[in-house]
Amino acid sequence: MKIAIIGVGNVGRALGQAWATRGHEVVYGVRDPGAERHRALLEASPGASSALPAEAAAGVDVVVLATPWASTLDAARALGDLGGAVLVDATNPLVDGDVDPGVRSGGEAVAAAVTDARLVKAFNATGSANMADASYGATRPMLPLAGDDAAAKTLVAGLAAELGFDPVDCGGLAASRELEHLALTWIRLAYALGNGPGIAFALLRR
Ligand SMILES: NC(=O)c1ccc[n+]([C@@H]2O[C@H](COP(=O)([O-])OP(=O)(O)OC[C@H]3O[C@@H](n4cnc5c(N)ncnc54)[C@H](OP(=O)(O)O)[C@@H]3O)[C@@H](O)[C@H]2O)c1
Numbered sequence: 433m434k435i436a437i438i439g440v441g442n443v444g445r446a447l448g449q450a451w452a453t454r455g456h457e458v459v460y461g462v463r464d465p466g467a468e469r470h471r472a473l474l475e476a477s478p479g480a481s482s483a484l485p486a487e488a489a490a491g492v493d494v495v496v497l498a499t500p501w502a503s504t505l506d507a508a509r510a511l512g513d514l515g516g517a518v519l520v521d522a523t524n525p526l527v528d529g530d531v532d533p534g535v536r537s538g539g540e541a542v543a544a545a546v547t548d549a550r551l552v553k554a555f556n557a558t559g560s561a562n563m564a565d566a567s568y569g570a571t572r573p574m575l576p577l578a579g580d581d582a583a584a585k586t587l588v589a590g591l592a593a594e595l596g597f598d599p600v601d602c603g604g605l606a607a608s609r610e611l612e613h614l615a616l617t618w619i620r621l622a623y624a625l626g627n628g629p630g631i632a633f634a635l636l637r638r
Contacts, residue, residue, distance in 0.1 A: 539608025573632030
């Protein structure tokens with residue numbers, strides 16, 4: 433699959449390397465393609481390349497948005513027409529450590545900012561270390577996702593499962609709001625309450 437990753441911080445690097453090493457064709461969308469600072473990431477991502485964000489996102493199957501909230505809506509608008517691609521919104525609308533009161537959810541705000549994309553909220557409610565390595569013994573960490581397009585969710589669930597996650601469909605795009613608050617709980621548990629980033633939610637079933 434051709435996957436564009438917009439933003440190469442903790443999340444973009446972890447997902448890009450994980451999918452590239454599993455044989456996907458990854459292109460990193462960065463503001464300074466060719467810069468020396470991206471060399472190590474490209475070397476660690478078999479077959480990957482880098483390009484300006486709108487160029488990276490053109491003609492791929494999946495675009496992953498992994499930018500800080502302050503620049504996310506501008507970054508989403510700058511992608512241009514996505515031609516029906518699946519857009520994975522991994523961002524969290526955090527302002528001063530809380531959910532941005534100016535949006536109902538980040539997922540819905542991103543969906544309104546992009547053109548012709550099938551948005552799936554995913555990878556926002558777990559840590560980037562889990563994206564790089566999702567192994568927790570016999571239990572797979574849950575990867576909650578939400579969106580209005582069933583086929584897009586199935587595709588993203590498959591990409592999550594490849595990384596070792598248990599993808600869990602949490603409903604339509606409006607459920608992004610809940611997933612973003614779930615992310616706050618993960619962040620609180622990991623950092624404020626001292627559990628560290630080696631933690632993950634799981635869904636038990638019987
Ligand atoms: N960290 C986690 O464990 C985690 C987990 C789940 C979700 N999230 C969410 O995922 C998002 C990214 O988090 P992160 O920790 O990966 O952030 P980060 O390490 O700060 O990296 C952000 C990246 O976005 C790039 N960027 C910023 N504005 C951009 C723009 N307009 N166009 C293209 N690229 C742009 C930055 O590039 P420059 O270097 O050029 O500034 C940088 O590469 C956030 O919304 C966060 O809440 C984070």
